[in-house]
Amino acid sequence: MVDLQTQYEFIKNKVDASVLKVFQKGTFINGPSVSQFQSNLESYLNVKHVIPCANGTDALQIALMSLDLKPGDEIITSDFTFAACVEVIALLKLNPVLVDVDLETFNIDCNKVIKAITPNTKAIIPVHLFGQVANMEEIMNLAKANNLFVIEDNAQGMGSVFEFSNNNKIKSGTIGDLGTTSFFPSKNLGCYGDGGAIFTNNDDLAYIIRGIVNHGMYKRYHHDVVGVNSRLDSIQAVVLNAKLPLLDFYNERRKEAALLYTSRLESNECLITPNVKGDSQSHVFHQYTLRIINGMRDALAKYLSDLKIPFGIYYPIPLHRQKAYLDKRYDEKDFKISNLMSEQVISLPMHSELDEDQIDFICEKINEFFKDQEN
Numbered sequence: 001m002v003d004l005q006t007q008y009e010f011i012k013n014k015v016d017a018s019v020l021k022v023f024q025k026g027t028f029i030n031g032p033s034v035s036q037f038q039s040n041l042e043s044y045l046n047v048k049h050v051i052p053c054a055n056g057t058d059a060l061q062i063a064l065m066s067l068d069l070k071p072g073d074e075i076i077t078s079d080f081t082f083a084a085c086v087e088v089i090a091l092l093k094l095n096p097v098l099v100d101v102d103l104e105t106f107n108i109d110c111n112k113v114i115k116a117i118t119p120n121t122k123a124i125i126p127v128h129l130f131g132q133v134a135n136m137e138e139i140m141n142l143a144k145a146n147n148l149f150v151i152e153d154n155a156q157g158m159g160s161v162f163e164f165s166n167n168n169k170i171k172s173g174t175i176g177d178l179g180t181t182s183f184f185p186s187k188n189l190g191c192y193g194d195g196g197a198i199f200t201n202n203d204d205l206a207y208i209i210r211g212i213v214n215h216g217m218y219k220r221y222h223h224d225v226v227g228v229n230s231r232l233d234s235i236q237a238v239v240l241n242a243k244l245p246l247l248d249f250y251n252e253r254r255k256e257a258a259l260l261y262t263s264r265l266e267s268n269e270c271l272i273t274p275n276v277k278g279d280s281q282s283h284v285f286h287q288y289t290l291r292i293i294n295g296m297r298d299a300l301a302k303y304l305s306d307l308k309i310p311f312g313i314y315y316p317i318p319l320h321r322q323k324a325y326l327d328k329r330y331d332e333k334d335f336k337i338s339n340l341m342s343e344q345v346i347s348l349p350m351h352s353e354l355d356e357d358q359i360d361f362i363c364e365k366i367n368e369f370f371k372d373q374e375n
């Protein structure tokens with residue numbers, strides 16, 4: 001699905017020398033590369049504060065911890081995404097409210113968010129799924145009208161841009177009160193291990209969060225709040241400093257690959273290619289995800305694995321049907337789209353090193369598969 005070795009070859013000189021320097025100086029934790037990365041990312045995102053942490057799940061948990069919520073407060077998030085959001089909501093004894101997604105973008109359906117808001121709702125966590133920014137204009141309007149916090153889960157959307165109706169363009173992750181991301185190796189901006197970060201333009205939240213990530217300390221050995229230990233290590237920051245200047249290039253390569261896939265698959269009536277809402281900056285193709293609409297998704301998956309063509313099913317089970325998050329409140333008829341998506345979606349290899357021959361081969365095989373079905 002990704003080709004991190006080839007990507008590494010291009011930045012090897014820079015990364016190897018700087019990693020060696022960390023070894024030689026022994027600055028493994030909170031070394032200069034970490035503060036350098038923090039400020040590099042603040043410039044890239046055009047956001048006041050970046051707070052690095054250990055991974056994208058921690059980033060979500062810490063973001064929620066900073067909001068002074070009470071057990072039972074309701075947090076609205078998507079039913080069709082990775083489990084990290086619902087997991088940290090539940091861990092903090094908050095009340096997850098899962099909401100169905102939009103058929104065209106796989107992102108949370110704002111009309112259904114409206115219906116899910118109650119007097120106990122305190123925050124919304126939109127996820128920019130597969131790299132496509134959610135409808136942040138509607139979400140921010142809803143949040144404002146109902147006095148809710150917005151935390152953007154930008155783990156899959158780094159570098160995407162939302163265009164408001166007044167033509168204002170803002171990078172994903174910096175529109176809500178807080179944004180979070182993951183630097184897991186396969187993300188659009190990935191390191192060589194685990195890493196994550198929280199973004200905000202709010203000085204007060206940034207101050208609170210800087211203490212939370214460091215055991216709740218604002219002064220050494222004075223623990224004012226319950227915190228966690230969550231750090232980005234210096235070696236990961238070295239890798240990120242080498243890759244951040246290339247992020248827009250990487251995302252362009254992903255978009256080119258997506259265009260090639262779509263041009264070769266869109267006439268196939270058994271499937272639906274990804275729908276890009278907004279301009280080309282609104283989708284950075286963390287995944288290239290097809291909907292197989294003739295009921296043959298699992299057969300296609302088997303065919304691809306026989307041919308040793310990588311693929312992914314993101315996500316095979318919607319969150320409201322996961323054992324850990326079952327809840328009597330949920331009614332199947334409220335999750336028509338996420339249920340359908342879990343049966344239809346399949347993601348193809350997507351990374352900055354894909355070439356046209358590889359894409360041609362994959363698409364040829366997929367088109368052949370469906371032709372064989374007809375005969």
Ligand SMILES: *Cc1c(COP(=O)(O)O)cnc(C)c1O
Nearest residue numbers: 055056057082084155156182184
């Ligand atoms: C990867 C991912 C996360 C979790 O990130 P980790 O660094 O693995 O903890 C959270 N949300 C989404 C949408 C992700 O894709």
